[in-house]
Every structure is written in structure tokens, then in C-alpha cells.
Amino acid sequence: MDIRSSAIHDVGGFEGKAVKKYMWHLYYSGTDVVDASEAWTSGHVGAGICQDCGNYMPGNEGDFAVVVEQRIPAKADMFSMGRLSPSIMSARLRKLLPERINEFFRFGDVYLGDSSRKMESHCAFVGGAPWVLLFGDQPAMMDGAVVADAKIAACPACGVKFGFGRGNRHADTSVNVIHEISWTEFGGMLISDDIMQPLRGIQLKNVRVEKIEIR
Ligand SMILES: [Zn+2]
Known part of the structure; x- marks a missing residue:
């Protein structure tokens, strides 16, 4: 998506018409991943890494770090360790985000080898x-059939949740509290127009930018 051509925060605004609210969703758009080191993985399975969904959730407190086996491409502004959490961000992208991102996100050091x-x-x-x-x-499709009623799935082991459905995506304020900087199930960032401003016109590599309706 060309973010410059769709720099609209509120659309509608006609009398009697509901004003829709949007935010920007930034997440890793590539398919390449780096592997976590065996030692790091075995040290965290059951202590942050879920044995079922494989996501690493270090909790909301304290420092964390990851050890990977391969180099992350120098120019990639986002990258993946093959799991939705944690994601990887370039130092360049982090500098483009405001200081107060630290209120909403936690950053961990990445080590090589x-x-x-x-x-x-x-x-x-x-x-x-x-x-x-x-x-x-x-509605979501499963084995060729429409799954009409399912809205939320949860990992049976760690309870982390995932939303269902195809097509245009939206977030739901009756399901989640949504801050100006929020974390998404894609391991991405959901940010307000204000936070998006410094990123406009900058070509972020390996980052998909999509507009998400907030309902
Ligand atoms: Zn899990």
C-alpha cells in the first residue's frame, strides 16, 4: 500500500454518517526467517516459549534477549525468528519511533551465535x-468449509489468542484495549496516525503497512 496516497485518518464525516477510525499496522512482510540457537531455545521452552504454538512470551517485566544462528539482513527493518513473538526490528526503525514506545513495547538484545x-x-x-x-x-475457511461462528482461537497450552477471518482486517475495542501503540497477533505494531507521521515517505524494507479499521 502506498501510505502517502491513503493518509486519511477519518473518512466519512458527513452528517448522520458514522466516522470510521483507522490505525496503521506494520508487520514483517517477508518469508525468510532466522533460527533461534538450540541453546537459547532449549533454555526457554516451558520458560517463555510455548511448547505448542512456539511463541516466546517473556512477560511484561524485566530484560530479555534472543540468540540467533544466522545474520539478519542489514537492511531489513523487520525480520522473523519463525514465530510470531518476538519479532525483530531494525535500530533504524526503532529510532523513527517516539521515545514513549517504551511504555508499550519491550526491546531485547539480539545475539549472533x-x-x-x-x-x-x-x-x-x-x-x-x-x-x-x-x-x-x-468468515474463516477450514478444510474448504466456512467457519461461521468462530471468532477467536486460543493456544491450548499457553492460552494466547488469535482472531479469525479473511479479507480486510479490523481490530475490535470490545475485545482489546487499543493504545496509540499496540502489539498485534502478527507480532506487529498497530500505531496511530501521529506515530505514523515520521515514517511517511520512508521506504521501510520487509515491512508491510496496512490500514486497519478500529471498531
Ligand atoms: Zn501457545
Whole structure:
């Protein structure tokens, strides 16, 4: 999406017509991943890493760090460890975001191979749990059949939730508290127009920017 051509926060505004609210969703758009090191993974399974969904949820307090086996491409502004949490962000992108992102997100150091080689180019991030669920406007399909009633799925082991549905995505304020900077189930960032301003016109690499309706 060209963010410059769709820089509309509120549409509608005609008398009697509801004004829709939108935010910007930024998440990793690529398919390549880096692997977490065996030692890091085995040290965190059952202590942050869910054995079922594989996501790493270090909680809302304290420092965390990850150790990966491969280099993260220097220019990638977002990257993946093959799980939705944590995601990886470039130092460049982090600098473009306001200081108060620290109220909503936690950043962890990324090490290459072992805990002596810290990567200055990238950091890992998680948001304050629970993350914001995203729902599609059309019902989900499973094995070729429409799943009409299902709206939310949860990991049976850790309870982390996921929204259902295809098509245009939206977030729902009756399901989640949505802040000006929120974490999403894609391991992405959901940000207000104000937070988006410094990013406009900047070509972020490996980052998909989509407009999400807030209902
Ligand atoms: Zn889980």
C-alpha cells in the first residue's frame, strides 16, 4: 500500500454518517526467517516459549534477549525468528519511533551465535500482553468449509489468542484495549496516525503497512 496516497485518518464525516477510525499496522512482510540457537531455545521452552504454538512470551517485566544462528539482513527493518513473538526490528526503525514506545513495547538484545556477539543493527521486540487480535471481514475457511461462528482461537497450552477471518482486517475495542501503540497477533505494531507521521515517505524494507479499521 502506498501510505502517502491513503493518509486519511477519518473518512466519512458527513452528517448522520458514522466516522470510521483507522490505525496503521506494520508487520514483517517477508518469508525468510532466522533460527533461534538450540541453546537459547532449549533454555526457554516451558520458560517463555510455548511448547505448542512456539511463541516466546517473556512477560511484561524485566530484560530479555534472543540468540540467533544466522545474520539478519542489514537492511531489513523487520525480520522473523519463525514465530510470531518476538519479532525483530531494525535500530533504524526503532529510532523513527517516539521515545514513549517504551511504555508499550519491550526491546531485547539480539545475539549472533552466542551471547558474546550482540547485534547493534537489530533488536527483538514484544508488546504488552495481551496482543490485539485482528479479525477478517469474511468468515474463516477450514478444510474448504466456512467457519461461521468462530471468532477467536486460543493456544491450548499457553492460552494466547488469535482472531479469525479473511479479507480486510479490523481490530475490535470490545475485545482489546487499543493504545496509540499496540502489539498485534502478527507480532506487529498497530500505531496511530501521529506515530505514523515520521515514517511517511520512508521506504521501510520487509515491512508491510496496512490500514486497519478500529471498531
Ligand atoms: Zn501457545
